[in-house]
Structure formats: structure tokens, C-alpha cells
Amino acid sequence: MTIEGLLIGGDRVPAASGQQSQLIDPATGETWATVAAGGVEDIDRAVLAAENARAGWRKVNSRDRARMLFTLANLIRTNLESLAQLESRNAGKPIRDARDEVNMAADCFEYYAGAINKVGGQTIPVAAAGTHLTFREPIGVCGMIAPWNFPIAITSWKVAPALAMGNTIVLKPASQTPLTALRLGELALEAGVPPGVFNVVPGAGSTAGDALVRHPLVRKISFTGSTEIGTQVMKLAADDIKNVTLELGGKSANLIFADADLDKAVVKSLWSVLGNSGQDCCARSRILVERPLYDTFLSQLTEQFQALKIGHPSEEQTEIGPLISTGHRDRVHRYIDIGKAEGAKLLCGGDIPTGALANGAYLQPAIFADATPEMQIVREEIFGPVVCVLPFDTEEEAVAIANNSLYGLSGSIWTRDISRALRVARAIETGVLSINTGHSVHLEAPFGGVKRSGLGRELGLAVLDHYSEWKSVFIAE
Ligand code: NAD
Numbered sequence: 001m002t003i004e005g006l007l008i009g010g011d012r013v014p015a016a017s018g019q020q021s022q023l024i025d026p027a028t029g030e031t032w033a034t035v036a037a038g039g040v041e042d043i044d045r046a047v048l049a050a051e052n053a054r055a056g057w058r059k060v061n062s063r064d065r066a067r068m069l070f071t072l073a074n075l076i077r078t079n080l081e082s083l084a085q086l087e088s089r090n091a092g093k094p095i096r097d098a099r100d101e102v103n104m105a106a107d108c109f110e111y112y113a114g115a116i117n118k119v120g121g122q123t124i125p126v127a128a129a130g131t132h133l134t135f136r137e138p139i140g141v142c143g144m145i146a147p148w149n150f151p152i153a154i155t156s157w158k159v160a161p162a163l164a165m166g167n168t169i170v171l172k173p174a175s176q177t178p179l180t181a182l183r184l185g186e187l188a189l190e191a192g193v194p195p196g197v198f199n200v201v202p203g204a205g206s207t208a209g210d211a212l213v214r215h216p217l218v219r220k221i222s223f224t225g226s227t228e229i230g231t232q233v234m235k236l237a238a239d240d241i242k243n244v245t246l247e248l249g250g251k252s253a254n255l256i257f258a259d260a261d262l263d264k265a266v267v268k269s270l271w272s273v274l275g276n277s278g279q280d281c282c283a284r285s286r287i288l289v290e291r292p293l294y295d296t297f298l299s300q301l302t303e304q305f306q307a308l309k310i311g312h313p314s315e316e317q318t319e320i321g322p323l324i325s326t327g328h329r330d331r332v333h334r335y336i337d338i339g340k341a342e343g344a345k346l347l348c349g350g351d352i353p354t355g356a357l358a359n360g361a362y363l364q365p366a367i368f369a370d371a372t373p374e375m376q377i378v379r380e381e382i383f384g385p386v387v388c389v390l391p392f393d394t395e396e397e398a399v400a401i402a403n404n405s406l407y408g409l410s411g412s413i414w415t416r417d418i419s420r421a422l423r424v425a426r427a428i429e430t431g432v433l434s435i436n437t438g439h440s441v442h443l444e445a446p447f448g449g450v451k452r453s454g455l456g457r458e459l460g461l462a463v464l465d466h467y468s469e470w471k472s473v474f475i476a477e
């Protein structure tokens, strides 16, 4: 078995401590790869490499920098199948989903490569005699911390715009899923991105992640993960006033009005909670259904939950793979008992499969009906294949239930009444919404949360403000 080294200053190296960690295949429970486990010293080396690469990267002209990122996008596509296989095995993702995510990473590098020579400063008509200019300058060394649920996609959301704006990077992938990030770092070198511009240090959050957030030469932290850790990151970043963007948890609502296109609403509602086995920050894990449609909706949803193809992620027909680990699966499984004890009605699923799937981190997708807003299963992010369904009688009640959450990341509205759709869209406290679809993440549009779902935005041109500083320069006449 090969040992995957850290990527620091263009070289694959062991951890300074010599420590390694074993990766477990979520589908089988087998150990299948060994990765160097970075710690405080490695983060320091990587940050110094990024600091030293800063001046050179900033000087690369816009056309050449864009060409490197376009080349990287092409290399991702050339290696699409091997990257998808790696991601699928590492994260337990159905292979077809993994291919889509790798494609999205390539699209993301293309988008920001194209943006490089189209964004710049301004001249501003100030009330004084002279000329006021603004420069958009890189922030400096950016520390990126990524989660395990969409490793290559979320990594590219951070790395592509940061590189586009001339920053250098130390990325700490989730300890469970470091492999595509390391591969991406190597492809960036192959694309001509100079050594030290993009460093990748896998390691534990409590050591490597913590060291990255504390490092005085890091000027920005972009974190995607749980609200709990995001809170700690923001507190630590306050010590030296680092820039921070946080993409955190969610418990998004899916509002289904009685005039909705039922067939579409059922199947899309299913996938907007069960995609990636429910391990999706945008999962619409609270479905609110207007009373006249409630029973019909539930019976169709249950029928479709029971027909899902659960299986090994490498099989083309698999729709639902395992969760990231048996530890996480057991945490999700506990919510099944909690929901039952709270009096919600378990309509299907919630069991750990036996037989061929028994060694993997699988869980049968579950529906809780007749849930109420105060239940723990309705308030807390479960991050697994579990959905809560609640009835409602009026639009006002639906909006109140939707907003009765500490989170505000995503959500959906199903109705044929365009005025109501827009009225409700304005009333829901969330960063992202979809109307008559479960799909609202687009590379070209800002993405992020309100309330405890986060701070700042990723994607679109909006993210470029989070990877650059405005410098104001006034020239007297
Ligand atoms: P997590 O918070 O446990 O870990 C996220 C990352 O932080 C990992 O790389 C981890 O190693 C690191 N980390 C852990 N402790 C740290 C510390 N003390 N200091 C610095 N870094 C530390 O989250 P997870 O379990 O990997 O991911 C699931 C969570 O991520 C869910 O809550 C989900 O909603 C959220 N998420 C949000 C988005 C979004 O865009 N809003 C996207 C994906 C996932």
C-alpha cells in the first residue's frame, strides 16, 4: 500500500512527526490507504512555503494565471474517471455522483479562470480635487478547511477563486477524505502553478486544523464544516483579526403547497434530502406539506423511499451509498430512537442493513411523519438519510415553521402560484432557495447561509470579495 505524503512547497513529504493515518473504506470497513498525518510543524512549513510563494504568484500576469487555471480544469477532465473512482471509494459516494462532482470542480476552475481578467478596481467620483482609484489586491496566505461530504467540489469552490485573485493556499482537507485534494494539488503543479502556491496538509482538525487557524501568517480562513467547529474557528480568528468565511450546518425546509405539481415534488423532495445519503448541508430535511396534500404526499414518498437502490458505491445503478463511517452512521441511527421517543411516526427505514451491506456504514433511508417543530429531530442537523414531515394549514404557519430554526442555509418552495412563490421566497430566512425544484447551487451564483449557517458567500463573483482586499488610493490633482 502506498503512503500518501503531504504536499508542501511542491513536494510530497511525510509528516514531521512521522505519523500516519489509515483510511477506512465506508462501503466495506476495510483499511485501504495510508496518509501522512500532518501536525503543527507541517502546517508551519506549509504556511511558510505559501508565504514565500506569495510575491511571485502575485506578479504572474492575468493572462498567464488564467491559462494555468484553464489547464488545471482540462487536467481535471482528462483525469475525470480516476478522480471520480478515488472520491467514490474514499467518501463512499455513488460513482455517478462522484463523476458529477469532479466535473463541477473542472467547471469551477474554468469559471474563475475566465473571471481573472474581467474583475478589477474602479475610479470613483469623490468630492475632492483629484482621482480616486481602487486596487483589488490578494489577501495573502489563505487557510482552507474542507469537510468530507463533497471533498473535491467544495475544495475547488475555495481554491479556484483564491488562486484567481492571486492568493496562496494551505488546504487542510477533512481527515477522512484527503485523497482528491492531494491529487488536485499535484494537477495544479502539472498545470504550471508554481510550487508553494497551493499546499495540501491532511491531518486531524484538532491539531492541523487548529494550527492553521492560529497561524499568524495566515490572513484568511475559509471554513466549511459544522456550526460547532465554525464557532471555534471564528473565535480563534478574532485574535489577530483574520478574514473569515464560514459555510456551516443547515436544517432546511421544503414547503409543499396543495397546488404543487405532486409527481415532481415527491421525487425532487426525495433527492433534495437523500442526495449523498443525506450528508449535505443543503439537505431539505424538513418537509412541510399543506394539509390537503399531506396523506397522498406521504404515501408516494414512502413508496419511492422503499424502491431506492442501496448498494456499493462502485456499482453504476447504486443510488444510495454508505455514510462516511460507521461512527457517523451510528450517530445518525440514534436519531431514529430519539424521533420515536418524541412521538414522531416512523413510516419506513431507519434500520442498519444486514447481509452483504452489513460491514459498510449503511442506513436505510427513513421518513418521520407527524413531526412537530419542537422535536429534536426537527431542530437538529442529522446529516444522514432521515427526513421529517410536518403538516401545515396556512402560508403564514408554513413560513413560521420554516423560520423556526437556528439555521438558514437552503430551502425549497413548491407551488404554481407565482405571487405566493415570490412572497414566501422573500419571507424565508435563508441564503439560498429553489422554487419548483430541489436544485439551487450554481457556480455562477452566490452560495452561503444566514443565521448559524454561516458568514460570507462562496461561488459567483460574490466570492471574489472574500479573497481580495480593496485598497483605496487618492491622487491629488
Ligand atoms: P467538521 O466541523 O467536523 O469538520 C470540518 C473540517 O474542520 C474538517 O477538515 C475537520 O478536520 C476540521 N476541524 C475539526 N476540528 C477543528 C478545529 N478544532 N480547528 C480547525 N479545524 C477543525 O464537519 P464535518 O463533519 O467534516 O462536515 C459536516 C458538517 O459540515 C455539517 O454540519 C455540514 O452541514 C457542514 N457543511 C456545510 C457546507 C456549507 O457549504 N454550508 C457544506 C458541506 C458541509
Ligand code: MN
Residues within 6 Å of the ligand: 226
Ligand atoms: Mn464531524
